[in-house]
Amino acid sequence: MSEEIVDHSKFTEAKSLRKQAEEDAKLLANRIALLKAEETKALKKIEETRKKAMEILQSRQRLQEEQKRKEEMRLAKEQEEQLKLQELKNQKYTERQVKEQKKQDFKSKIYTEAQNIKQIQIENLEIIEQKRLEEIQSKIAAKQEIQRQKSRAEEKRKRMELEKKAQMKMELERKIEEENRIRREKEESVARMEQEELELIQRLQNTQLLQQSVFEDLEAAMGVTELRDS
Template sequence: MEEDSMDYTVFLEAKQLRKQAEDDAKLLSNRLALLRMEEQKALKKIEETRRKAQEIMEARIRNQELLKEKEEKERLKQEEERLKLLEIQNTKAQDRMQREQRVEGCKAKNRYEAKELKEKMQENLEIAERKKQEELEIKTNMKNQIKTQKSLAQEKRRLMNEAKKAQAREELERRIREQEQIRRNYEDSVSRMEQEELELIQRLQNTQLMQQSVYEDLEEAMRS
């Protein structure tokens, strides 16, 4: 009884240590979330500036392409008239070929359906025979299983009675190990998040430098 009380005390201590590690992890996680938010804002501003510079360049390109498009439309119109003439000639030949293919397709379909029907009938016979054998095996197995289950049920009740006391102690020890493992996991998580926090701060600084460079590119594009 005294040993069980000591084990429960160890469990409470492990649970308290786990709670402290969990609180540390939540605090650091909030700081990381703020840093990520700042990074996303800076990246969004960079993207907007780049888009403005891109729009200026695209407007210039569209003006050049409009002239090319007009010339291309005229060329396509002439090509379309030539293709229409060829299409009329090809349509007659294709109609004749399609009629011949439909006739041959009907013949092939009839042959295939007759063969498929024969194979299906043979398959049904084989399925019926297999089902008959399976039903016989199921009945035999059920009889054997009933006998085996009665014997196993008696043995199971005996083993459950013997294992009940040992299981209670093992469960308490498992809970202690579980709390200790959770605490270690939170401590590891805190360590990783501290490293990530340092990396995010460095990335945010780099992003701010990139943002300044993009603004300068936009100013240059507007002056051009």
């Protein structure tokens, strides 16, 4: 009678262990499902982040291109205005020179009226040639100054363009590093979850082995009892 009680107790314990193992399996399944859901959510978040970063980068690039186009138009307009202003200055200067020359010629004519006509012609030719050379030199100097302004503007534009490209490159490298860091963190997290899952599976297997062993012990005990009873 005492052995039957012991056998029943073992059976009850084995049944309890089986139920516990089943409950553990359900919990494990739930945890694994949660892990998978979290992983899916993380991957979706990464993809959304990458998409958002790409949209921001494209928008910024379009804005920079528009700013560059406006800056080029502004510089071209400034250069055109400077050229017109310089031409106007040269024209006024020439007009003043001509006017002044006329005055000088008139005064010279009155003053040198008694002088030799040939000498007057020679002097006038020298004055005209000198003025022509001055005008030529003035035009050359103006062209050179305009060219220098163009060169400075072009150098400034190239320098700004290089600086913008360098900044864009640094920002892109930072974003790439950030993406790699997030990826590494996610990979490490996945590795930990996989390890946890393996540990859960191993514990479940151990529990199943224990359950099987208990059932075998129970069956063996019940077999011995039946033999004794017979």
